[in-house]
Every structure is written in structure tokens, then in C-alpha cells.
Amino acid sequence: MAVKTLIEAIRDALAEEMRRDPAVIVLGEDVGYRGGVFRATEGLIQEFGEERVIDTPLAESSIVGVAIGAALNGFRPVAEIQFADFIAPAIDQIANEAARMRYRSAGEWWCPLVVRAPFGGGIHGGLYHSQSVEAYFTHVPGLKVVVPSNPYDAKGLLKAAIRDDDPVIFFEHKKAYRLVKGEVPDQDYTVPIGPAKVARPGRHLTVIAYGLMTTYALEAAERAAAEGIDVEVVDLRTLYPPDKATILESVKRTSRALVVYEDNLTGGFGAEIAAIIAEEAFPYLDAPVMRLAGPDLPAMPYAAPLEEAFMPNPEKILAKIRELAAY
Amino acid sequence: MAVKTLIEAIRDALAEEMRRDPAVIVLGEDVGYRGGVFRATEGLIQEFGEERVIDTPLAESSIVGVAIGAALNGFRPVAEIQFADFIAPAIDQIANEAARMRYRSAGEWWCPLVVRAPFGGGIHGGLYHSQSVEAYFTHVPGLKVVVPSNPYDAKGLLKAAIRDDDPVIFFEHKKAYRLVKGEVPDQDYTVPIGPAKVARPGRHLTVIAYGLMTTYALEAAERAAAEGIDVEVVDLRTLYPPDKATILESVKRTSRALVVYEDNLTGGFGAEIAAIIAEEAFPYLDAPVMRLAGPDLPAMPYAAPLEEAFMPNPEKILAKIRELAAY
């Protein structure tokens, strides 16, 4: 198995799926000769041509809207939103159209459609190139929301998303793109959409995370181990619909839960995870369900010291782990 | 004091604020000679003219975008989104522009702007005239999100919103418009944005609700009282930023909390309330933080029996109250 970066795994998944199924097309801004601003679609236009790799106008709503149309008519479009921060104009098409299509037609119409969007901070992106926007989508029944934390999952989950008959929003952490490396099989495989994964088993407490925060949580867990705190890390992978079983099984075992996310604390997706645990694992809990997240500020600033203060990181997670263990 | 409906209170607030401050203007679809599809702006164009009561094109993003521009240039626009279900195209303008304007300019620019939107179900509105969309906005720092449950609060909160120097999203429950009546003073008053209100004091458990669900919770509480369960009802009124103090004070006293909301359960705003309680009132809790909400389905159907099955109502709340009290 080759060691790949997360972005390489994404690119491989796209190329392999396009080879496998002529119904797979890619569309978005700069996905063609530019190969995507993060290089996720590099080489695709050369291999598959302008008909299947479509540089769209700068218009996010129609990127998704056109993809919906193509999906209704037999294709499996993979739409790229250049930065998750620019997805807002497409929320209507994603939530009200793609996600509700099957339900509203009582099963007559549906949209096999993937929307890929790089998200997250820590890359000097300022207010509009650092956002975590998953909470817009993690309460939209009909959608699936996926956030891989590592190259293996990224490739397998993206393939599963492309083969899925429902719309999938696929968030890729920008800082993880090249930071996170891992072994990726050469042969075809998928990682099912739905199940979370125990990324690190542990006995004393459970940290629930996704995206780059999984990497950070694992790092914090290693350091906590040196202090005698044995941390279990659950990597959600699929945020919506959430895998309650895996989360609850872990927390019932460890009796302590910390939810980590990069988005603003209040109203972020981690609130739902905390609420699920509080409601369904109550008798097992030895401590409050804690959360570590971005502060409730409009955005991550650009200036390096402010950005650093905003982002959750292994140190902050470790501090919270200590607090939870000591409760 | 006169007894008014919720919609009358809204209309009075608009007219009085327009009389008080020439900077207040109203814009939206059909707000002019039609007086709004729910009649919230009836009579305004006759009194204030076409310059201050502006029928806009059918384009939600620009309704908010134009309001932002006018707000930057000295006006206090009150924009109407005809149904909350149609607000999605304006999320970018609301969250990325209005809410982030002050922060991104380090205080040099800001938007005193109100976006009014009728929301909620139970009116045979089907998928796209029944939605609860507050969760899109209750995790956007820089915004304030207000949901009045009764005429008194509606008028006072809307006046406060119009006088506020920050963008306020003001959700009005459509079914409550004419269903909920109450006394409204004739003289000028405001209800501050921020504080929740104990709408009914009680000792055994706390129900936290907003909008029409407050009315339903109060009804359920009355019926629970007959069964010997003394329910406290906290009406949030302002959802964002949430009034943690009032919520926590109540729950610490009653030791039991039920969060009621009409939106889909998973990822709805009630998740945040549950998470706050679980994290900050843990040692006081005698039971899990429970939630009663709409099911995780793409929308409320039109056909009456299905709509009824979807909507939370006093019976369902009462059943959950019994469950929580018995825990």
C-alpha cells in the first residue's frame, strides 16, 4: 500500500470512479485545466475531456442546481464548491431541492449527487477561507454529510458517496489535505457512509471528533496517555445521519465524553452529539458532557496570533481532557 | 390595554417605529399595496408612501443585500421574507455579510437591520410553507435571533430589534399569528433582546420552548398540573445569543429539563439548549435532558393526517412531561 496525502486520496477516488462509471462527471469552478485550486481534480480533464470535467461559471447555486438536473437525468455529478465558505448561495439547492427531492416526490425522483467542499481553518484564510459550515447541513434529513479525517477513509467514503443514490455533502479539511498522510490500498474499496469509527480505543473517557480535529484529538490522546489518562477517540466520519450506536456504546463504557469541533461552539454540530449523549447515556455519565470548539466569534481572523487563538489544537484538547478526567 | 393578535402586534410595532424614526423603511415582496401576504404591513404604504414601503422583486438575496446597503448608509430597514422557507438564498447575505460586517471591519461598519420571516407549520403548508429554519441562524455570531411567542413580546421585541444596531432575524410563527392573543399596551415599550422569560413558574421540571411551542407547552403544563406535575415553562424569546443564565437557573431548581421545538430533532436549535444544560447543570440533573421535536424527515407533509403526525402538540408534550416526571 502506498502512503498518500488526503488530497491525493480524493483525487484517486475521483479518477477511479470516473473510469469505472461513465455517468460520473465533475463540475465546478477551475476544476478543468487548473485542476482545482487545491489540485483535487488535477489530470481529470486530460483523461476524461471537457464534457465530463466542466468548468462552471462563478455561481454556486447553479453549480449544485445543474448537478441536480444532471443527476435527475441519469448522471452522477460530483460538484466542487471551491471553498466551503462559498456554499451559502447553494444551500437552497442542496437542502430544499436535492435533499427533499425524493421525499417530495414520494420516491419517484432522486439525486445521486456529491458536493465536495474544502473547509476549515489554520491556513491563514481569514473570515472567508476558514469556515466550518457543516451545521447548515447536519439537520437536513435527506442529505448525508461526510467528513473524512484520513486518506484511507477519504478515498473509501468518496467512492461510497459517488455510488450513493442520495445527495452527499463531502467536507474535506484544507489543513488536513497535505498534513494528514496514510496508507491507501491500490485495489477498489469503499468505506460505508454511516458508521463512525473508534480511531483509538481507551478506557477513561471518550473524545468525539471529525475532520482535522480527529488528528488533533489523537495527538492529544497520545500525550494524555503519557499522563496516565487512557482516551478513546471516536472519529465520526459520517456526521449526518449520526451513528448514535457507536457514540453511545463508547460513552456508556467510558462514562465521560468530550466533543471537539472547530466550528463556533454555540449551535455547532457538536451540540447535537452532546445532546444525544445527555439524553441517551445519562445514567452512565460520571461527568458533564464537555465541548471544546471554536469561540462564538464571527470568524477566524487572518493575523496569525488571532487565528491561533481561535483554532482548537492538541494543547487545548489535552487541557480539556485533563479537566474531564479530573471531574 | 387592548387585546390583540400576534400579527396585529407586529403591524402596530412596524407602524409606530416608522412614525417614530424616518430612517425605518420596510421592504419585501408584496409588502406594499397587498400589505403583506399575512397582512403584517397593511396600511403602511398608505401612511408612509412608496419610498418607505418598497415592493421588491422576487429575489430574497437582494432583499437582504439591498437592506444591508441601506443600513450601511443610515437607514434601519425591516426586510420581510415572505415565508421563512424561502430564506435560504439570503443566508449568504445574512450570515456572511450582515452578521460579519462589524467584526470584519473591526467596528467601522455595521448593519442595523431586521429580517422578519413567518415560519412554522400546522397550516397545511406542506414542505415549503411550514419550515422551521432558525437553526441556520442560531450559530452565527454577530446575529441576534428572536422568536416571540405572544403579542406583548412580539411588539416589544420587534421595536427593540428595529432600534438595535446589529442585524436581527425575527421569526414569527404563522399559526400563532391569529391563534395567540393577549394584552398589548398602547404606550411605547420595548422588550429587551436577550433575556428569556419564565412564562410559568413550576417546581417539578422545566420545559424550554419558543414560538408556538411555548403556547403548546403552557397548555400541556396546565394539564400536567391537573395530574399533580408542576411544570415550569421557560420561553426563550431570544434564541441567539441564548440566555444561559435563565435556563440554567430554572433547571438547577427543577433538576429536570425538556426542550421542545418544532424543527427536526437532529441538529435543531434545541440540541444546543440540551447541550448547555448537560454541560453546565450536570450535577443538578435527576433525569436525562429530554427533547421533543419534529421527526427527522425532510418536511411536514400537506395531507392533514401526516401534518398532524409531524407537528409537536400539547398531547405529545404532555406525554413527554409525564415521562420526564416519572424518570
Add this chain to the structure above:
Amino acid sequence: MLKDQILTETYTPPGRHREAGLTDEQVVDMYRKMVLARAIDERVWTLGRLGKVHFVLTSAGHEAAQVGAAFALRPGYDWILPYYRDMALVLTLGLSPYEIMANFLGRRDDPCSRGRQMPVHWSARRLNIVSGSSPVGTQVPHAAGIALACKLRREDRVTFVSFGEGATSTGDWHEGLNFAGIHQLPVIFFCENNGYAISVPFRKQVACDSVADRAAAYRMVGVVVDGMDPIATYAAVKAAAERARGGGGPTLIEARCYRFTPHSSADDDRTYRPREEVEAWRRRDPIVLFKNYLMASGLLNEDLDREIQAWARAEVDEATDRAEACPYPDISELYTHVYGS
């Protein structure tokens, strides 16, 4: 703002439909569909007043535009993305009066959504009629995507998407037309311009004089047609379909018509439409004008007309009875079709 001249003399000379390629039979059939649509319309308003239909919104005044357009399309082959006002269109394309009544009543046999959506959100997979939502304009990029797929597969199917003039203000409309223009896709953009979006008049809605004028911004042909004339509308849609099939790209058609009723049962149009204006347009009722045309063309007489009217009423009676007898969907159906697997 609607230029009056295009509404005059369009129904003469008699026999004009043959030049447009319509047979005598077809135009009588057109008339039948228009009469049937109107009869359904009137019935649902009645059912609305009785509290049996919670939301009434109909095509009255748009029948010529819709029936004319439908006759130029190939049901079940071309792709159709209608909007809520298109009952006469979907009826002509193949939804039965029973299906339409079941839709209005929100019953289990509603073919569009099994009672999930409000009425008039048309859908029928067998007819390639794509499910639409309420947010206006969102179907426009879908049409571009569907046509893109047809083009990639080198099919000669045409995609027909309709909307009111209010929808042209939305961002989605602009984005969809731009995409279709860039790729010269086989789409017919069909605007039923009735002068109002609920209460907002054209001059407060659209900055320019005519929706069709906007075609140039998207590298497509723009056509204004008298939407009160089914033959003229048929000819315009037919030409657009041929252009699309021939690789000539999209067409933007503006069919000028008028809505005879309030926007919906939730509306009251008296505050914003002068009664004289409504009356003036009602004198050009497309059903009356078309009847006159058919009579002048020797294809209709009062007897046949009475027969058609009676047939329409009977169809509507039967559809209504059956639909009222159809049960609501079972509560268990609330939970189905969220995900495919």
C-alpha cells in the same frame, strides 16, 4: 406594460392553425383541453370555498399559453419542468383529471407527491415531468442540468421549463440561463408573463420592458408571443424545440397572458389590480376567443361546444367523486422515501 397590440387580431384569419402545422383535429383537441382545464379550475375554487381544498391556485387565463406549449412537446419523451400555475399544461401532457383532483385534495393517489406537497407542485416520472418545489426559480438550473445530460448523451430530447415573470428576478434564473447559453443547451425557457407576481406589477419586478429582451444577455433567441393565443404559442414553442434539436441552443419565450383570479385562495387581488384591468383582460378570455376562432374556421358549432362543455363537466364530476373517495395517505407513509437505501 403589456403591449396591447400583440393581443389583437391574433385569432384571425380562420384556418391559420394549418400554417402552423396543426390539424383541424388537433385544434379542436386543444380547445377540449382548455375547456377541461377551466372546468377543473372552477371546481377547485368551489372545493376551496367548501374548505375541502386548503390551497387553490389555478391556470385560468393561462390556458392558451399552456395548452399551446404542451402541443409542441412530446409527452414522456421531452423533459418538462413546470411551475405551479401549469395545471393546463400537465393536463394536456397527460395527467388525468382524477390525478389532478387527488393532488388538490392531498390524497393517496396524488401522483405528484402522494399528498406530501401542497397542491399544484406537479410531478410525474412516467411523463418526464420533474418534481418542483415552492421556492420560485429553483427549477431553472435543473433544466440546464437535465439538458446538459441530454446533450452529453447526444439525445434529441428537449427540456421545457416554465415560470412566471416574477421568477426572472431570482439569482437562480440568471445562473440557469447563463449556463444554458454558454453550453448552448436544448432548453426552452418559457415565461408566462401575467404582469404580476402576486401583487407586484411588472414594472417593479423587471427593470426592462420585456422578459424576452433578456435573451441577448444569454446568447439565445428571445421571442414574445401572445399567450392568449394557443396557435401562436404552439408555433413559438415548436420553433424553439426545432432549434434546440438542431443544435441551435436555447430559446427564451415570453408568453403574455393574464391571471383571471387572485394569485391563490390565500390572496385578494382587489388592493392591487384595478377591476377595469381585470375586466378588460377577461374580455379576451382565451377560451372564448378560441371558440370564436374555431367557429369561424368551421370546426366548432354551438352543439359541439355544448357537448364539449358537458363532457368536461362530467370528467370533472367523476374525477372529483373518485378523488374525494380516495383516502389520505396512511400515517406510516410519513416515514418513507427519506433515503433510497
Add this chain to the structure above:
Amino acid sequence: MLKDQILTETYTPPGRHREAGLTDEQVVDMYRKMVLARAIDERVWTLGRLGKVHFVLTSAGHEAAQVGAAFALRPGYDWILPYYRDMALVLTLGLSPYEIMANFLGRRDDPCSRGRQMPVHWSARRLNIVSGSSPVGTQVPHAAGIALACKLRREDRVTFVSFGEGATSTGDWHEGLNFAGIHQLPVIFFCENNGYAISVPFRKQVACDSVADRAAAYRMVGVVVDGMDPIATYAAVKAAAERARGGGGPTLIEARCYRFTPHSSADDDRTYRPREEVEAWRRRDPIVLFKNYLMASGLLNEDLDREIQAWARAEVDEATDRAEACPYPDISELYTHVYGS
């Protein structure tokens, strides 16, 4: 796609600026601003390569369009909604080189956001330059709203909003122009068409031949101007401003220019722009052409030019040194300005 002819002969005859109402002093000042902007540009690319500026995006190639436009506006009086490529514009309107450098370096003295935004998100209340975000096109409805407010107050201020041709594809752009057209608001919509939106060429971006052609859809005058010529651009913006002030409504100006560098420091344009094309455009460097024009007009000689270049370098040196010495914002500033009260 950019029609070549509009780029030829535009700098002749000598002295032409006087017909446009520009004094000799003004055009030399224009030239100074263009040279200074270019000097800042070059410096920030260097700082980018040194890792001191994390995001470089500059105006090189757009200086004539921006400086020409700025000279037609009244700083601190008219309203300005620039986009990220408008460094030469905001410099000309009154942001100092130091402020611009502090912005690129994300320091406390960044006047636009105190280091919160990425570089090139211009803002300055004292100059009526409105804070902009990164999502392209969102400022267009703001401009309409600002102009509406001016109109309601019966002020003669003009609102100037700029954007690339890529922005014209967005829904917000359409919605904003439609609103401005309906209300005939005093706005100048200024499109800096450089033929590419990052890598996407004009023909995949805009369905029609010219952005200005779209003006008709919004009841406004559309003008194409050579954006490599500051005098022509000045004249077009001046005329639009006068039209706006005279109640003549909005204008859509398309200034054709070219970006001399990759889109930003995160880009590499070699995969999508032929080197010959870039070279061809670079031969029309507006600074060189304008220098030639001024020399032909007897307003510049090599000595004066050397002086100007040296002055620009000195300005940039000083601005850079000061900005590098300026501290980052204190961490406590992370938490301020979320709400007003």
C-alpha cells in the same frame, strides 16, 4: 474574446486628456499613482515569496482602469464598493501605501479590518469605502441599497461598485442590477473584465459577447471601454457619474484589461493561459503605454520618470519598513466588535 481593436490607438492623439476634462497635472498624477501601485504590487509579491505575506493578489494590468475610474470619483463623498483586485483604486482614492502594506501583512494598523480579513479586502469608513467580503458578487446588492438610501435622501452622491467579469455570473449580481434598474438608482457598475476568473475563460463564464451587452436587460446604459487606457476609463466613469447625478440612472461599464500575474500567490496560471497571450498583453502594459502618451504629450521625460520611479520605490520602502515594525493585533482583539452593544 476580448476584441483587439478597442486596445489599439487609444493613447493617441497626444493631449487627448484635455478633451476628457483632465488637466496636465492630473494625468501626471494619474501616472504617479499607477507607478506607485505597481511598485507596491511588486513588493508584495516579494514579501509573499519571503513568506511574510501569506496571500498575494494584486492589480497589475488593471492600473489604468482603476486609476482612471478613481479620478472620476469624489473621495470621501461618493460611495465605493471595491473588490479585491482594486488596490490601485483604493490607493488613488486615499489609502496610504503604509495602510496597504499593513493590510497585506495583517498588522494592527491594517485600516480595513485590523488584521482580521485576508489582504485586499478593502475598507475605510473615512473614504466611504465599504468593507467587502470574499464571496464574489455580494457587494452588488449592497451598492443598490446604498444608492437607494442616497436617492431617498435626495443626495447627489454616486455609488461605484466594481467586480470582475466572473462576478457577473452570480445571482447577486443579477438581483442587484435588476433592483438598481427598476429604481433607476445612481450606481456605476464597473466590471474589470480581464478575460479570466482564476482559470475560467470568458467564453465559459459569460454566455454573451460582452458584459456591457447585459445592461439592456436592466434598463441601463452599457459601455465598453479600453481598461488599459486611464483617460478612456476616466471619461466613461465621469459620464456615468454625471448621468447618475442627473437622475439618468445606473450605468454598466465594462473595462477590458488583463491580469499580468497569476490570480494570486495560490495560483499558477501556466496550465490555463498560453504564455504568448500573456506576453502579448504585457506589451500593452498600461504603465508603459501611458508613459509613452505622456511623453508624446510633452508632460513627461526620462528624468521625470526616473524621479517618479524613485519616489515610488522610496514610498514603498518606507511603507514596508513601518508596516513590518507594526505589531500584530493583540489577542484580546479577537473578542471585540462582535455586537455593537
